[in-house]
Each structure stands twice: as C-alpha cells, then as structure tokens.
Amino acid sequence: MKYSKATNYALHTMLFLVAYAPDKPVGVQQLAERQNVSPTYLSKILTKLVKAGLVESASGANGGYRLRRRKEEISFLDIIHAIEGTASLFDCTLNHSSECLIQQEMVKAEGQMEEYLRNKMMSELAGKLTESH
Amino acid sequence: MKYSKATNYALHTMLFLVAYAPDKPVGVQQLAERQNVSPTYLSKILTKLVKAGLVESASGANGGYRLRRRKEEISFLDIIHAIEGTASLFDCTLNHSSECLIQQEMVKAEGQMEEYLRNKMMSELAGKLTESH
DNA sequence: TATATTATAGATAAATAAAGTCTTTGATTA
C-alpha cells in the first residue's frame, strides 16, 4: 500500500501554486518542468484538481491554472481525496453487514489519519518553504 | 491506495486463531476454506506472520499454525506491518533532506493511523465475535 | 523404517492497477 506518485505531484503542484503563484494563471508546462514529469500526464492530475474545485483553469493564450480558494482553506486531505478518491482504504468485498468488526476498526484508524490531514492546511507550509523545496 | 487482500486474509486468520483456536495447531487447509482462498496462497501469508513472530508453525502430521503470543499482545498494527511492511506510505524518491515539509506532514498523518492500530488489540475483538463473522 | 501429512520456498503465470504517451478537440486571446 502506497500513496500514488500522482498524489505526490498534486501536493507539489498545489504547494507551488500556494507559495509562488501570482494572480495570473500558471501553465502546465511550467508546473511539469519543476517536477520532471510530462506535461500531458500532469494535466490529467490537474484536471482532477479542477473537478474537485481546488484550482480553476483557463484555456487559450495566457491561460493556465490558479488557485480557487485561499490557502487557509485548502487541506492536505482535499488534495489527496481529489486524486486517490474517498473510498475506504480497507474494503472487504464480502460486506458482512455494518457490524463487521474488522472493517469498523480499520475505518476508525483511517479516520485518525484523515483528521490530521483535514486540519493540515497549505497555508501552514507556504511560509516555511525554502528555495530548493 | 488500498490495503491488499493479503492483509485482509491475515487479519481474518489471526482473528480466527484468537477466537476459536484451541491449543492444537490449525492447518492451512482449514484456514483457507473459511476464507475461500487457495491454501497455497494463504500459506505464504502465514509464513510472513510466522517470520514476524506472531504465529508459530509445526510441520508434519497434526501440524499447522498456532498463536505465539497472548491475544492481549497482538495488535492490528503487528499484523498489518507483517504483511505490508513498515515503509512509509508516502515515500518521495527525491529525498530532499529530512527537512522536507510535505513528507514530514504525511509521515505524521500516517503516524496517527498507526497509533490507533498499535493500540487496538486482537483481544478486544475476540469477545465480540458472532458466528457468521 | 516407510508412509502420510504438513509447512516452506521458488519459479512462474494471470490479473489488476498505476504511470505515462499520443492525438484530437475545444476554448481563448491577440
């Protein structure tokens, strides 16, 4: 079980937008170069972020992506859910009713992680950023 | 990102051993039937549990698997780590030093989940088990 | 000792998921 690389790309992209982006949109080209990932692949990730309402896009010349919310209102969990989806990490195919003891505990455990991520906002990292990161 | 089915099998196997197993070992055949999984596949999972010190095995007639610790001393996390390994869920290949802000937060978040799983013991579930589960 | 029983290990195959590419379309600006 691993977080996908797509999630890594998404987090870095968001962090960049939060930390450095001015008002004008940033193109996928520029975002991709910073991360050594192909623009076409990153664009699919960005489209997910758009659909999740985290960023907005503009086509055409001078287009690109920009944040749609204030950095105080964007959590790690928002970004992760946009990429990984919101399904439980532990989903037993045989659904032995809601009383399933194992699943209950696994979901609670996951909830602990999510709570941390829900409360960790982009704004908290933006200030601490150094050049190389 | 999903927990593997192997982890599911491992949790069910351990729960069964905790709840029903007498002193004599249980064969992989029997364990596999309950879960509709092939004995050979389950046996590799069990071997991991053996190597993690959670169960012990005995070859030969009347052999099989039995718990190696008291149920109060077996945590969800023990079992999950035995199967999934202990590496971080978020591992950026480019290791930008230990000061990496993103990784730091992701590891902390994961730590919250692990803490819950570390404190959740098999003994807590054993009593609540119903027939069908 | 011989035989049946059971776990361990390794190679391999099949299935699934993730990562990445290519190409077309559509929107926007200058």
Place this chain on the structure above:
DNA sequence: TAATCAAAGACTTTATTTATCTATAATATA
C-alpha cells in the same frame, strides 16, 4: 486568423498484486 493552452479518450508500458504449480524439508505415527 494564428498561436496558445486545457480537456478528453484511446492506447501502451510498467509495476504490483494475486494466484498457481512444483519441489523440498520436517514431523508424526503406523
């Protein structure tokens, strides 16, 4: 109109997970 940029779909490649098959080793008991 021409250049620029995002969105979408089909597709390929790679990696991981799941599962099977076979051979070997250990043990009990008849």
